Amino acid sequence: MSKKKSYRLHGHYCKICGEYKANEKFSGKGHAAHICKDCSKLSAAEKEESQTLTQLMNLNVGRLNDSKKKWLENRVHDRRPEVSALAQEIYNMHFPYAERNARKNSSESIH
Numbered sequence: 001m002s003k004k005k006s007y008r009l010h011g012h013y014c015k016i017c018g019e020y021k022a023n024e025k026f027s028g029k030g031h032a033a034h035i036c037k038d039c040s041k042l043s044a045a046e047k048e049e050s051q052t053l054t055q056l057m058n059l060n061v062g063r064l065n066d067s068k069k070k071w072l073e074n075r076v077h078d079r080r081p082e083v084s085a086l087a088q089e090i091y092n093m094h095f096p097y098a099e100r101n102a103r104k105n106s107s108e109s110i111h
């Protein structure tokens, strides 16, 4: 019975950039907050945007429950262009038919 934990190989997770970094990339405070030293230098708005993008990337895997779907839908209409573009991409991946219907509906008004 040898159950070795493997988290040491991956270091510590940063919730802002979504990367696993070595423990020395985190300050004591950043460790608890899951924010690496690089990301802690960002402004509050930049942190929030980066974290949102990370959360969107995490939606790539697995099924969406209702609350995740709602959150993703809201991000599609986010005022930050990077966030809404990525959200749209991920939304289309999860709901390819929704995109097709939206295009069909809007094609008449565009031309």
Ligand SMILES: [Zn+2]
Pocket: 014, 015, 016, 017, 018, 019, 035, 036, 037, 038, 039
């Ligand atoms: Zn980071």
